[in-house]
Amino acid sequence: MKFGVVVFPGSNCDYDCYHVLKHVLDQPTEFVWHKDRDIAKFDCVVLPGGFSYGDYLRTGAIARFSPVMESVVKHAERGKLVIGICNGFQILLESGLLPGAMLRNQSLKFVCRFVHLRVENTATPFTRKTKKGEVLKIPVAHGEGNYFTDDETLTSLEKSGQVLVRYSDPLGRITADANPNGSLGNIAGICNLKRNVFGLMPHPERASEAELGSSDGVKIFKSILEIK
């Protein structure tokens, strides 16, 4: 599995993603500068977290017009894998690869802490190494992770099993207290209808080694490796 980690000006989780893929999982991994257009050799493209373009205008709004994003859209259309983490998720929403938008956290505060996620659908390239209902401990770090979409889109996301992870308590109960940002339906991560594009606010790359307090995040990357 060949991974390309996109580097936008202002990305700051690019090295963490690179480290996990290259050194923890021993996969061929390269950085991709946002001005590069040739990403044909990669099986999976990672849009990492950070503050691309300083979050100017809206999070992800400028990054989506980076030259590399045109290729990422084509890469996704060809059925290849894309995972967007945190700011990467915001870029996927702005680019229209995933539906919905992010609002500021309901608390108006930047939230940086471990949260629990309940896995809702394991029949995807990103969650196949998890069990349905399994609770993952993974940190979030964002100021705008309050997922929003219209009722119609929300219903169709739920119906077609596109909600892959939801904020829960440690026992997997979906409660308002477990929701760190006010997201609709406690949504933490969604995929597209074709199940090859996944965006999530929590940072699996920050929870992929036991030394960091949890290695639950590595299950998401290991799921991707299963795809031949």
Next chain:
Amino acid sequence: MKAKVYVTLKKSVFDPQGKAVHQALSSLGFPEVRDVRVGKYIELELGQIDKTKAEQKIKSMCEKLLANTVIEEFKYDL
């Protein structure tokens, strides 16, 4: 020609920033404020351009970049 673009959250979208400002205004002694919505104001310097054409362009700019129409609406003055 100068264009003034206003981008605000749609009415159906909860505005936590507006709510915080509303609460602050209430505690400052402005009970007459019923609601607050916070938005963005963008000025565009367009140079020599026909008004109808300018309107078309601004609409396109808003839809493509300046506003996210999933959560925001926009209006403009020329």
